[in-house]
Amino acid sequence: MASKNSRRRPSSAPNLTMPSEVSERIDEELKREAALLREQKRKEIQVLLLGQAESGKSTLQKQFQLLYAQQSLESERPSWRPAVYFNIIKAVRMILSELEYEFSARTEGNPYTTDEVVAEINRLRSALLPLVAIEDSLASEINGGVSIPGGRSGAFVRSGWQNLRPDNGQSVSEPRGFVKLPETANIAAKAISRSTVDITALWQHRTVQRFIEDKTIRLDESAAFFLTHVDRISEPGYLPTTDDILRVRLRTLGVIEHNFAVATGGKAYNWRLFDVGGARGQRQAWVPYFDDAVSIIFLAPISAFDQYLEEDAKVNRIDDSLQLFTMICQNKIFKDVHLVLMLNKTDLLKKKLAAGIRIRKYITSYSDRPNTYEAAASYFRSHFVHSHRKHSDANRSLYYHFTSMLDVKATQKIIVDVGESILQKHIKRVGLI
Ligand SMILES: Nc1nc2c(ncn2[C@@H]2O[C@H](COP(=O)(O)OP(=O)(O)OP(=O)(O)O)[C@@H](O)[C@H]2O)c(=O)[nH]1
Ligand SMILES: [Mg+2]
Known part of the structure; x- marks a missing residue:
């Protein structure tokens, strides 16, 4: 029996049935495209660097560049x-x-x-x-x-x-480089x-x-x-x-993508690192990048206990960092993301404490804990870990590291370690595609 719809079709309507070989060819092409896309996704590792302004995101990106794209750093x-x-x-x-x-x-x-x-x-x-x-x-x-x-x-x-230089020509009389x-x-x-x-x-x-x-x-x-x-x-x-x-200190405006080709276990991966501007007015620009990230590396400068936001002089920078981290932990969109916390600027924290700057003066809850690096580092870490435990999906782990982004050797070791764990997560995820 003819369906209602076919009865309504006017007799002059084109016959949309395709010859079977054409339809097979299209199917093939679609399959090929889907396979290509899957392959591309398999090779692509998207990582967001998040954190407040001056937390060290761009400095970490420079360390990635130094490790995986030394040539491009030289040319820049x-x-x-x-x-x-x-x-x-x-x-x-x-x-x-x-x-x-x-x-x-x-x-x-x-x-x-x-x-x-x-x-x-x-x-x-x-x-x-x-x-x-x-x-x-x-x-x-x-x-x-x-x-x-x-x-x-x-x-x-x-x-x-880096390409905005109006004139980057080199004259014959000038030294190489x-x-x-x-x-x-x-x-x-x-x-x-x-x-x-x-x-x-x-x-x-x-x-x-x-x-x-x-x-x-x-x-x-x-x-x-x-x-x-x-x-x-x-x-x-x-x-x-x-x-x-x-x-060098230059603020990041918007979101800047950096690509690195990294070979691991005989396979080539394209790491897409997104370095964002961390000031409060910049944070809405992060949102479009949330969906495809396999990992977030969150930078929290723990030396900033005696500093206040440039955007709002009433807000202690550690408080802002913790609030921002909490929001990320709570966000359902990140429930399956590999979360790495870098408690950064430990060199500056040590320097401030050695100079006799007292944490309690700026953070009253620090109370009468010793004003030492070990006590301070553990205190700040526990706040972030606690926030993660309280607000995160129960299945998601938190990987944390104490870092000094100016220390090339130590940071590169951390990048390799973190990279391996991000890759594991990525492989698990693309296995499901
Ligand atoms: N002493 C010390 N300085 C650091 C460390 N990490 C970053 N810095 C310095 O802190 C300043 C700010 O670092 P950036 O990497 O530009 O900060 P950002 O998070 O990219 O800041 P926005 O782009 O404004 O969001 C720079 O001058 C860095 O050299 C660290 O571990 N120790
Ligand atoms: Mg930056």
Whole structure:
């Protein structure tokens, strides 16, 4: 009996029945495409690097690059020069503006803000003014002319930023490995070379050192390193060392994908690492990348107990990190994700504790626990582990590591270990496709 539908079809309607060999060919093609896609998925390992701003995500990505794509790091090395100059200029500007503020409210009898000190600093300020004036245009050159929504200033990186150099040609008279600097970076290089003595005098000034010690002046974490190495950096043929590259601070904007070909057990895998901007305003950009991730590496800087968010000065950075981690543990979309926690910046934590900074002053619940690295590391770890236990799917394990992202040897060992466990998870997962 004819169906209702076929009765309704007008007699002029085309006959959609295909010859069987055509339909078989299409079936074959579809199968081939599906098999190709499956094969591609089998080879592709997607990993998200998550964590608040300055937690060390981009530094971990650089360590992956150093381990699995040394060649590409070599070719990018010259691109980091403007960023190193930017880090130096920003630090000088921050020191000078903090000093200006402190001097405007100075009190009688303070040996660090006497008339003589003010006169010395003012002389340095005048000498360094042309250098500081370059900061914004250098940031804009590094950013490729794009500014951060919301008007926040500074330099950041986004996808493909290394190729934004307007001129990376090499002339025959220049030494091998030398790459022409973009215009403003070139001006910055010359200004730094001319100002090396004044930068060092400012940096080593007893008032500056004292204000840094008592946190009147707060600088980016790598500022001290670059200011101490300004002589080396101001040399004409300067090329950033690996240590310089690991220390450079540039904010990540949006999500940047990095690909690494890694051979394991005779098989080639394509690791797709997604490095995200960690500031609060950036976090909504993470969402589209959640679905296909086999693993999340979450970075929590445990040295940040005495620091507050740049986005919200009332929020302690460890609190923010823990809240963010809790949200990730709770999110059902991640219930089958391989979760790795890197309790990062342990070198800085040790340094702060050795300098006598007391955790209890910033985190009252730390109470009268010893102010030692072992006690602090275990305390912070237990908070993250507890949050995971409380909010995660019961079947999901948490793999954690204490890390210092500037230590190449130790970090690479961790990357290999973590990589193996992520690969196991991946194989388990694709086995089900
Ligand atoms: N001392 C020390 N510094 C670190 C460590 N990890 C990262 N840093 C430094 O901390 C700064 C911030 O690191 P990034 O990797 O840029 O931070 P991020 O998480 O990518 O930050 P956003 O891109 O803003 O989200 C850089 O200057 C790094 O050199 C660490 O373990 N120890
Ligand atoms: Mg980053």
